[in-house]
Amino acid sequence: MTPAARLQAVIDLLTEIDETPRPADAVMSAYFRNRRYIGSKDRTHIAQTSYAILRRHARLGWWIERTGFPRATPRARVLAYSLLEERRNAGVVLEMFSGGKFAPARLTDDELALVTALDTHTLDHPEMPETVRVECPDWAEGPMRAALGDRFAVEMEKLLEAAPLDLRVNSMKANQASAIKALSKVQIVAETTQWSPWGLRVKGRPQLAGVGAFKDGLVEIQDEGSQLVALAVAPKPGHQVVDFCAGAGGKTLAIAARMKNKGRVVACDVLEKRLKRATERFRRAGLHNIEAHPLTSERDPWVKRHKRKFDRVLVDAPCSGTGTWRRNPDARWRQLGPGLEQLLPLQANILDSAARLVKPGGRLIYATCSMLHDENEGQVAAFLETHPDFTVKPIAEVWAEEEAGPSPVEGDFLRLTPARHDTDGFFAAVLERKAEEAVAEEDAGMEEVDPAELATAIDA
Incomplete structure (x- = not known):
């Protein structure tokens, strides 16, 4: 041309x-x-x-x-x-x-x-104006400034760059070294990522569809930040796990591989066609501990029937997607799905429903690819107010359990940003349901409180 x-x-x-x-x-x-x-x-x-x-x-x-x-x-x-x-x-x-x-x-x-x-x-x-220079739409300026504080400009400028091409090595078939070697045979240069123990960052934009390492399921395309969200799930071989909003199945694959094909992973989503496409990825990866289950809604009767049955439940909630603007620059300006005012109650409802699946001592992992406080810390705080049997598991403790090296963040939650971590913007909170014994002890303690004393304390 x-x-x-x-x-x-x-x-x-x-x-x-x-x-x-x-x-x-x-x-x-x-x-x-x-x-x-x-x-x-x-x-x-x-x-x-x-x-x-x-x-x-x-x-x-x-x-x-x-x-x-x-x-x-x-x-x-x-x-x-x-x-x-x-x-x-x-x-x-x-x-x-x-x-x-x-x-x-x-x-x-x-x-x-x-x-x-x-x-x-x-x-x-x-x-x-600064908002024009950093390509921030009017609707997002207030929430982004509130979430990023004095890092607003530096994070927004980083979001203007094209995202790198990251791969996740399928640990059932390869490790980082062997995957790098396999890719090098077709002149694809890759190096290990900074944070993910399974991650590779590829130089340039090679076409992977015809590459043997991709066709044979040795590697999958997945941003390093998304890999870290899957790591935060901390699944163990033999666990019962639900990926409640599985979508295309990227995190499902990472979780199932971490479990070494042992136990059970249920990939759920309201988009049945998307789940069917994901099953092709599951087969290519050689993972047979995954089953796909379409839902009619977040309140599907299946949830009630499986109440308190699962060790881990991941809720990768639908969100504004502000953390993915490097990949989807048009998403800043075109509302193709629900707006923030519709997303917030939807996220809360999904989180509340999915929590029913978590067994005592199990964990609920809430994640978004958003950088906004209301979709992240705000949702977690509101959930904990109405679900006193859940507590926050600090992310550093999860990293220590997984022997994944130093935690990429400080504080209780996994909050990843493009400028700090060179990943998409992601948030994850690990919420642990108290064991039945602990809940029983608390209930017993409440029963022993004198009603008059309790009324006085409430008034105070």
Whole structure:
């Protein structure tokens, strides 16, 4: 493809993303699947340019509005990106928008005025507001500032970068050293991750679908932060475990491998089709201690029938996804699912229902890929107020039990951020249900309290 044809493809792709109520990566996959005539190098260039423009959505929009141009259309964003970020001069841009075969149509008078106004400028400007500079949408500014404090700018800037490609080694088939060796045979360079004992970080963006180590289940694509959430579950061989919101099954796989194919892992989700796709991953990994069970809702009768039966219950709750903005830059600006006001009561309801599955002495692990306090510490605090038979298990104690080296965080909870840990933003809390003996002792103690004394204490 010529440079001009590539540019038109970027405009077409951004238009489809704007008009399709699906995540950008899904739209992009469908776009290339329907245009198999586009070569691999051209696909890479088109995808990278499109993502680069999505990552600069607010800044490009700010410049476009500043010039008086009526709307930040895909063509306007491509023009602004070419001038401000790629530093092409106006003459080169005019040549590319020639109206020739496969090239973008000629510029309108308004577009020509936009090009003239932006020529010689760069993307940064001293008058640009901080929220625009760090690409923070209005709805998220307050919650993100509250959660990040004086680290707001540094964490938001890190979220502007493209996420690295991380793999998790399937410990049933390989270890980090043998997986690195297997990948090196096909010229894929990988090194061990900083925190995860199973993690590898790959150099570049190699296509893994046809690689033997991937097809044979030696490695799975999984962000290091997600691997650490699975580690926080701390499952043991022989345990009974539920992954309550299993989704595509990434954490399910890590948990099952940690259990060495012994015991039982139940992968639950309300999206049955997604669970069916996950079973293909389970088979490829050689894990036969996993069973998939679709739920009608978080209050499915299956939960009541299995009350207090499981050693570990992971709730990877649906959330705002603010911790994954490196991977999903369009998610900042497009609400494709429930908003925060709907998510908060849903998370609380899921957590309350899943807690019924935890046996005395067992653990409930609440996790999100959010960086917002209300979805994380706030949900845990509200849960503990209404579930006094659960207590927080400090994350350092879990790491010590798992012999996973130093804890990546201080404090009770696993809170991972891109700038501190070079992972996606994740949160996890380990909540342990008291053993029946402890609960019985507490109940007995309460019965011995004189009612008058208790009333006086409450009034005080």
